[in-house]
Amino acid sequence: MEAALNKPPLLTGQYAFFFDFDGTLVKLKPHPSQVTLPDNVQHHLRKLADLSQGALALISGRSINELDKFTQPEHYPVAGVHGAERRDINGQQFILSLPTNQMNAIRQQLQSWLADIDGVQIEEKPMAFALHYRHAPDRESWVHDCAEAIVAQYADLTLQQGKCVVEIKPGGVNKGEAVHQFMAEPPFSGRIPVFLGDDLTDEAGFDAVNQYHGVSIKVGQEATCARWRLEDVPAVWAWLSGQVAYFEQQRAITSRRADYESFSRSL
Numbered sequence: 001m002e003a004a005l006n007k008p009p010l011l012t013g014q015y016a017f018f019f020d021f022d023g024t025l026v027k028l029k030p031h032p033s034q035v036t037l038p039d040n041v042q043h044h045l046r047k048l049a050d051l052s053q054g055a056l057a058l059i060s061g062r063s064i065n066e067l068d069k070f071t072q073p074e075h076y077p078v079a080g081v082h083g084a085e086r087r088d089i090n091g092q093q094f095i096l097s098l099p100t101n102q103m104n105a106i107r108q109q110l111q112s113w114l115a116d117i118d119g120v121q122i123e124e125k126p127m128a129f130a131l132h133y134r135h136a137p138d139r140e141s142w143v144h145d146c147a148e149a150i151v152a153q154y155a156d157l158t159l160q161q162g163k164c165v166v167e168i169k170p171g172g173v174n175k176g177e178a179v180h181q182f183m184a185e186p187p188f189s190g191r192i193p194v195f196l197g198d199d200l201t202d203e204a205g206f207d208a209v210n211q212y213h214g215v216s217i218k219v220g221q222e223a224t225c226a227r228w229r230l231e232d233v234p235a236v237w238a239w240l241s242g243q244v245a246y247f248e249q250q251r252a253i254t255s256r257r258a259d260y261e262s263f264s265r266s267l
């Protein structure tokens, strides 16, 4: 583990919240379809979005469609596939798509190399492929070779490493760019960004947030450019619940003070 980082301080200002999904809001599971977002965490996310005037977004390697299934009925502002797709607070979508014939050719190549390998899973997204080897650790280097061979054929693609996964995604997109795009528009602009994430793809998000002198929070023990650290997913849940409780208390105090001032003016 690198230099010890402290737990984040209690946040007391006007913030914009950015959450990674897998390994941050939900515990990692053997298969991508097995993760669940607990009801109380959903509840706290909803409250935090309300308390920050909607300045809360998910920024994930998963597709927007997938993320919406986990958070329904809420449709948060969201960046999916590491920023290749994004939906703003008004529901407007910005999609960087790949040509259909390119997606077809990649799918075919990946299937011919990897489809019958036990424990390797090809996850297809609208403009990317994630190659999972959590259940075939001895195949890691073969999976990486295949991903590199694909990327070598297309100038518009790049690799993204993750936990037991290597992804083939469009070049030039990353979570940092997604943070900048959200921060340029309401209700995020003018607020201090906070980003929580656990994996390599989140480092670009931390870097962007650090540029705003914001609050970057690494979940887990690996090396990072984040400035604060939380131990694991349950620690994120506890932090979220504590922040919501604090903001609610502040809102109640402000409202009582307003009542009192209006009462004293009426005397």
Ligand SMILES: O=P(O)(O)OC[C@H]1O[C@H](O[C@H]2O[C@H](CO)[C@@H](O)[C@H](O)[C@H]2O)[C@H](O)[C@@H](O)[C@@H]1O
Residues within 6 Å of the ligand: 020, 021, 022, 023, 027, 028, 029, 030, 031, 032, 033, 035, 059, 060, 061, 062, 063, 123, 130, 132, 134, 162, 163, 164, 165, 167, 199, 201
């Ligand atoms: O950016 P994230 O929200 O963290 O998404 C990153 C990738 O997460 C998923 O894969 C990871 O989580 C799975 C479920 O716990 C786990 O089985 C897998 O080994 C991990 O790599 C998701 O499947 C990918 O599409 C995301 O890009």
